[in-house]
Amino acid sequence: MERIGLDHGSGGEASHELVKEIFLSRLDNAYLRPLDDSAVLDLPSCTLAMTTDSYVVDPIFFPGGNIGSLAVHGTVNDLAMQGARPLYLTLGLILEEGLPLQDLISIIDSLADAAHEAKVSIVAGDTKVVPKGGMDKVFINTSGIGLIPNGVDVSGHNARPGDVLIINGNVGDHGMAILSKREGLHFDIPLMSDSAPLNALVSSILEVSHEIHVLRDPTRGGVATALNEVASRSGVGIQLFEEDVPISPSVAAACEILGLDPLYVANEGKCLVIVSRDDAKEVLKTMKSNIYGKGSIIMGEVTAENPGRVFLKTKIGGTRILSMLTGEQLPRIC
Amino acid sequence: MERIGLDHGSGGEASHELVKEIFLSRLDNAYLRPLDDSAVLDLPSCTLAMTTDSYVVDPIFFPGGNIGSLAVHGTVNDLAMQGARPLYLTLGLILEEGLPLQDLISIIDSLADAAHEAKVSIVAGDTKVVPKGGMDKVFINTSGIGLIPNGVDVSGHNARPGDVLIINGNVGDHGMAILSKREGLHFDIPLMSDSAPLNALVSSILEVSHEIHVLRDPTRGGVATALNEVASRSGVGIQLFEEDVPISPSVAAACEILGLDPLYVANEGKCLVIVSRDDAKEVLKTMKSNIYGKGSIIMGEVTAENPGRVFLKTKIGGTRILSMLTGEQLPRIC
Numbered sequence: 001m002e003r004i005g006l007d008h009g010s011g012g013e014a015s016h017e018l019v020k021e022i023f024l025s026r027l028d029n030a031y032l033r034p035l036d037d038s039a040v041l042d043l044p045s046c047t048l049a050m051t052t053d054s055y056v057v058d059p060i061f062f063p064g065g066n067i068g069s070l071a072v073h074g075t076v077n078d079l080a081m082q083g084a085r086p087l088y089l090t091l092g093l094i095l096e097e098g099l100p101l102q103d104l105i106s107i108i109d110s111l112a113d114a115a116h117e118a119k120v121s122i123v124a125g126d127t128k129v130v131p132k133g134g135m136d137k138v139f140i141n142t143s144g145i146g147l148i149p150n151g152v153d154v155s156g157h158n159a160r161p162g163d164v165l166i167i168n169g170n171v172g173d174h175g176m177a178i179l180s181k182r183e184g185l186h187f188d189i190p191l192m193s194d195s196a197p198l199n200a201l202v203s204s205i206l207e208v209s210h211e212i213h214v215l216r217d218p219t220r221g222g223v224a225t226a227l228n229e230v231a232s233r234s235g236v237g238i239q240l241f242e243e244d245v246p247i248s249p250s251v252a253a254a255c256e257i258l259g260l261d262p263l264y265v266a267n268e269g270k271c272l273v274i275v276s277r278d279d280a281k282e283v284l285k286t287m288k289s290n291i292y293g294k295g296s297i298i299m300g301e302v303t304a305e306n307p308g309r310v311f312l313k314t315k316i317g318g319t320r321i322l323s324m325l326t327g328e329q330l331p332r333i334c
Numbered sequence: 335m336e337r338i339g340l341d342h343g344s345g346g347e348a349s350h351e352l353v354k355e356i357f358l359s360r361l362d363n364a365y366l367r368p369l370d371d372s373a374v375l376d377l378p379s380c381t382l383a384m385t386t387d388s389y390v391v392d393p394i395f396f397p398g399g400n401i402g403s404l405a406v407h408g409t410v411n412d413l414a415m416q417g418a419r420p421l422y423l424t425l426g427l428i429l430e431e432g433l434p435l436q437d438l439i440s441i442i443d444s445l446a447d448a449a450h451e452a453k454v455s456i457v458a459g460d461t462k463v464v465p466k467g468g469m470d471k472v473f474i475n476t477s478g479i480g481l482i483p484n485g486v487d488v489s490g491h492n493a494r495p496g497d498v499l500i501i502n503g504n505v506g507d508h509g510m511a512i513l514s515k516r517e518g519l520h521f522d523i524p525l526m527s528d529s530a531p532l533n534a535l536v537s538s539i540l541e542v543s544h545e546i547h548v549l550r551d552p553t554r555g556g557v558a559t560a561l562n563e564v565a566s567r568s569g570v571g572i573q574l575f576e577e578d579v580p581i582s583p584s585v586a587a588a589c590e591i592l593g594l595d596p597l598y599v600a601n602e603g604k605c606l607v608i609v610s611r612d613d614a615k616e617v618l619k620t621m622k623s624n625i626y627g628k629g630s631i632i633m634g635e636v637t638a639e640n641p642g643r644v645f646l647k648t649k650i651g652g653t654r655i656l657s658m659l660t661g662e663q664l665p666r667i668c
Contacts, residue, residue: 005662006662006665007660007661007662009554009662009665010554010555010659010661010662010663010665011553011554011555011559011600011659012554012555012559012658012659012660012661012662013658013659013660014660014661014662015554015555016563016658034489034490034491034567035490035567036415036416036489036490036491037385037411037412037413037415037416037490037550037551038383038384038385038412038413038415038416038418038480039383039384039385040381040382040383040416040482041381041382041383041384042380042381042382043377043379043380043381043382044379045377045378045379045380046376046377046379047374047375047376047377048374048375048376048377049372049373049374049375050372050373050375050422050424050457050458050479051371051372051373051424051458052424052425052426052458052459052460052475052477053426053460054426054427054428054460054462054475055462056428056462056464056468056469058468077371078371078372079371079372081370081371081372082370082371082372082374084372088384090384090385090386090477091386092386092387092388092426092475092477093388094388094390094428094473097665123384124384124385124386124477125386126386126387126388128388128389128390128666129662129665130390130469130470130665130666131665131666134390134392134469134470134666135390135464135468135469135470135473136464136468136469139428139469139473141386141388141426141475141477143386143424143426143458143475143477145384145479146372148374155368155370156368156369156370156371157368157370216371217371219345220343220344220345220346220349221344221345221346221349225345225346229350233368233369266345323347324346324347324350325344325345325346325347326341326346326347326348327341327344327346327348328339328340328341328343328344328346328348328463329344331340331343331344331431331463331464331465332462332464332465332468334462
């Protein structure tokens with residue numbers, strides 16, 4: 001077989017063959033192996049984080065990753081942003097009839113590699129096949145659970161005036177990589193998605209500080225939208241310093257050409273960390289020692305004034321309001 | 335707004351409005367309400383079941399339910415088939431741009447009612463919007479976790495020779511309801527999907543018997559395919575008695591007209607129970623007392639002979655092999 005057929009979604013013989021030949025061989029673990037209706041997991045008494053995300057990114061292969069690695073990173077990061085240690089993911093595939101089998105294999109290979117790096121197991125799965133034309137190539141849902149260690153309490157509601165805002169590197173890389181690939185744009189330094197698992201970085205900072213108040217991954221809607229959520233839920237103001245917002249020259253150039261604001265462009269390997277001022281230096285140092293945190297920088301602060309609002313202090317000394325994203329810049333970005 | 339727009343999937347203002355106006359108002363609970371990246375759940379030390387299923391059924395509204403109720407029933411039942419008490423579900427929506435908002439509301443209303451009946455909470459969600467033509471109307475993923483009570487050990491691997499096979503009612507109702515709606519067929523007695531939550535029925539039989547060995551919901555691929563999985567994994571033979579297989583007259587007629595075998599047609603409210611012969615009578619009685627088990631009947635037995643195979647003892651005394659479904663009868667059945 002060279003392409004996915006409707007019978008791969010029938011639940012019958014072809015489905016079983018696909019599961020054994022393509023999925024189980026790459027994702028094998030003791031929880032998945034029984035292939036029962038549910039995975040069976042032993043857990044200690046705990047506080048659990050649970051999340052879900054569907055991925056419909058177009059194109060499915062892009063510079064710096066593909067929909068498979070993205071589907072692991074995105075859900076692992078959603079768990080990590082709750083302070084949780086991601087443990088188990090489920091995998092829901094919706095495939096278009098006619099999808100080249102080699103594309104599916106490449107996606108599952110990346111997904112398996114990403115799961116391995118993030119130290120999570122895919123414990124249950126489901127595959128549906130939709131007749132050709134009823135959808136576009138591949139959609140993936142991953143849902144996940146993770147353990148929240150005792151004493152960890154991070155939430156979008158916890159930002160406090162005086163806190164400091166740190167980000168772990170350049171903004172806008174994922175969105176601009178997708179857009180440049182989609183539009184066939186070329187730059188001297190190629191645009192690459194930042195898609196990456198952030199759970200190890202998050203674990204390391206939660207170990208050095210008990211004053212991490214908020215963790216947020218600025219995906220759809222970008223940094224500006226994520227910070228607006230936090231400002232609104234915590235009832236605080238947030239001030240960003242434009243000169244400290246890290247942006248790669250390629251992304252800055254691409255955004256200028258296309259008339260986009262990088263603060264609204266999606267990231268898939270970035271973490272907004274809101275931490276007490278006292279602990280900020282130690283947290284920043286710890287972030288910089290992580291492979292995905294080398295570009296970490298303090299880029300803003302939390303204020304008591306202007307609750308619910310986000311402001312940008314511009315390079316020339318002005319101030320402008322950063323509202324939540326309105327409309328849609330880039331459909332199917334993740 | 336009357337229709338779903340791309341901005342409802344942007345993560346920005348319109349997304350937030352959709353979540354608050356349409357989803358949170360109908361699905362509200364203490365876990366979902368914070369709208370953080372993950373739900374936070376306190377669990378005792380336990381054995382957990384975890385599962386996922388994507389729903390791409392066409393049409394999205396059908397006699398006896400819609401894609402929303404189906405997405406709850408299917409995942410609740412997958413957990414129940416592991417002997418688990420379903421607790422928490424996640425909801426991943428993929429919507430086509432232009433979907434009438436009223437359709438989405440009807441779907442979420444049904445989903446909320448189904449969750450209420452099954453006593454599960456929707457604790458996390460995600461919505462993506464795909465540009466018009468990039469998919470067909472609505473796909474839903476639900477993933478779920480549930481607690482497996484101490485001492486419960488049901489699995490497709492546990493069938494033993496001498497065990498008895500019980501089903502809780504007529505076979506083929508869901509598949510034929512979908513097909514008749516899709517093809518515009520009409521029958522004297524309308525075909526209705528059997529879509530229903532089976533967790534209460536399962537809990538009740540696990541209370542009266544410690545000898546429930548296998549639970550299986552015969553969805554895609556039908557009864558024949560589900561029993562083939564069990565026969566293969568348990569290394570046993572399974573014999574079905576054709577005269578005891580319950581089929582409604584409408585489904586029998588529709589299958590005959592369309593040349594389909596009801597044993598391969600999908601069900602969404604049926605449970606195959608494989609139990610020791612000693613406990614079969616008590617289990618059957620308990621099943622009959624449940625609203626979704628009134629039509630329960632013993633329709634087969636497990637044998638030591640012919641391991642890995644399923645046989646049908648026909649009404650005229652013959653025997654034929656029931657193999658696993660090959661090919662695909664009805665794409666997008668669930």
